[in-house]
Amino acid sequence: MVRSCRSPAPRTGCQNPGRRHRQPGPQCQPTVAVGRHLAATAPVGNRLRLNRPQRQRQGLPRPRKRFGQHFLVDGGVLQDIAERVAPTPEDLVLEIGPGRGALTAPLRQRLERFVAIEIDRDLCAHLRERFPEPEVRVIEGDVLHLDLRQLLEEEQRSTLHVVANLPYNITAPVLFRLRDHADVVRRAVLTLQKEVAERLVAQPGCRAYSQLTVFLGQCARISIARLIPSTAFKPRPKVDSAVIDVEFQPGRVPVDDLRLFETVVKAAFSQRRKMLRNALKSLPAPDGTGTVTTVDLERLADEADIDLTQRAEDLSIGQFARFAAVVGAAGSSA
Structure with a gap:
């Protein structure tokens, strides 16, 4: 058998062996998809740029799963919550978990001074830069370990008015801590999981009536102020939320021991x-x-x-x- 000495014709486009040559068409060009679904042929650098969230380009700390962070971003809801905060001259307003400051901003417009406690170090730095003292005092730490009475002494106030968008994973511990300080916590406006809110206001004979209902109801009057859909948060949680109004009344139901x-x-x-x-x-x-x-x-x-x-x-x-x-x-x- 004699092999041909001619050079093979160059192959272009999507030519298959044994078929007539065709010019490469649009369907043969590698494409790069947008969003999460990137083509395997896209360069790594392109993938990173396409997937990079807008918040990172703006220099905002991203939510951390270990802290259970879901940031409330609905402006109308934020303004409504801020308007529910009505402190007396003796009250110190304490915002728990301010995050990026979405609620802190409208609170600052309404209050001369208040305290915010945030456990996330990066968010604390962002908050201090965005809301300098003396209007807002930002404390880096865990509210479960915060000495509330010492804080009142430092701020020369006698009672606390708490406002918070509580991460779902620490809702019960925070509620019990506020209950333990019912003598100095006058009022709280809290955003929490809708299911928990329904348990807190449940009546005897209802399946939602629970140990939490009894413990908080013994020293506080609780009502649901409004519901919040999951679409009002970033990242979006799997459940809806509610805003509750808690008016602490030590000895509301007298207990000897x-x-x-x-x-x-x-x-x-x-x-x-x-x-x-x-x-x-x-x-x-x-x-x-x-x-x-x-x-x-x-x-x-x-x-x-x-x-x-x-x-x-x-x-x-x-x-x-x-x-x-x-x-x-x-x-x-x-």
């Missing part, structure tokens, strides 16, 4: 689908030895006018307080 009250409530809700006859068996005996007997439990329930065939979600806050008082009195006389 707060620790014992908490013990009773926790025991009742630890097995919330069971009757109180079974759920409350873990309570300590009146004489302090072991757990309460069935006979003692029925006697205490009769004295407190509590039906042990009910479940935890059926008792009002006042009934929990009354039963705890009876348990405490029995222990004192034992």
Whole structure:
């Protein structure tokens, strides 16, 4: 066999062997898609530029997942929340988790001075540059470790008015911390998960009625001010949110022994689908030895006018307080 010495014709475009030569058409040109779906042929530099968020080009710190950050960006909602903050001359306004300062800006227009606490170091630097003192004092730290009474002394105020867009992962700890300081926290305007807001305002007999409802309701009057769709946040969360108005009233439901009250409530809700006859068996005996007997439990329930065939979600806050008082009195006389 004799091989040809002629050079092969140059191949262009999308020519396939054995077919007539065609000029490369638009369909044969490599394309670069926009957004997240980039063609594999796009240079790495192009991919990075196309995927780079606008916030980075503007020098804004991006949300951090470990802090549960979802920034509220709806201007109308932000203005509405700011207008709900109405401090007295004795109040110090404390903004928890200001983020990039979306709510801080309208608050600054309404208040002479307030304090903002932010755990994210990069956001703190951004906030201090955008909102210099004396109008806004930015504290870098965790609100769960902030000494609220010392802060009041430093700012020469007697009570706190809290405003916050709470990350979902620290909502309950923050609520309990505010409850523990109900004597110095006068009011709070909080943005939190809609489901949590519904639990906080639930009534006895409702499935949403919970341990959190009882603990916060014992010392505060809570109402839902408005709902916020998930589209009002960046990045968008999977659930909707709500703004609640919390007016703290220490002793709203009088409790003789707060620790014992908490013990009773926790025991009742630890097995919330069971009757109180079974759920409350873990309570300590009146004489302090072991757990309460069935006979003692029925006697205490009769004295407190509590039906042990009910479940935890059926008792009002006042009934929990009354039963705890009876348990405490029995222990004192034992």
